[in-house]
Amino acid sequence: MTILVTLPESPEGRFALEVAAEEARRLGTDLVVLDLGLRKIDPTTLPSSVAVTVIEPSGPHHDPADVVLTYLHEHPEISRLVIGIKRRTPVGKVVFGSVSQRLLLEAPVPVLAVKPNTDT
Numbered sequence: 124m125t126i127l128v129t130l131p132e133s134p135e136g137r138f139a140l141e142v143a144a145e146e147a148r149r150l151g152t153d154l155v156v157l158d159l160g161l162r163k164i165d166p167t168t169l170p171s172s173v174a175v176t177v178i179e180p181s182g183p184h185h186d187p188a189d190v191v192l193t194y195l196h197e198h199p200e201i202s203r204l205v206i207g208i209k210r211r212t213p214v215g216k217v218v219f220g221s222v223s224q225r226l227l228l229e230a231p232v233p234v235l236a237v238k239p240n241t242d243t
Contacts, residue, residue: 132160135207144170
């Protein structure tokens with residue numbers, strides 16, 4: 124059993140990492156971080172409470188959902204996916220599509236979608 128978290132460069136991605144680390148700690152399992160950002164992850168920002176492996180996709184990847192879904196299909200040890208989401212208008216969803224929506228619908232494992240509290 125391993126938890127996979129996608130990590131784009133966003134507040135939602137950072138929050139998803141926090142939640143995924145806590146979930147991995149609670150379940151006593153490892154955490155795999157799939158880095159979807161443009162810059163390398165600063166190792167000092169990774170949680171120390173669980174075993175963390177950082178994966179940086181090789182080659183060009185135009186669609187983050189394809190990268191995540193391919194990784195999930197190639198790694199059957201992944202038992203849960205954690206993603207960060209943000210509120211979007213209905214028009215925004217239609218015009219820009221939704222990586223999160225696609226992962227929720229197509230992932231072969233349970234998906235935990237988390238949204239940071241933006242009220243503070």
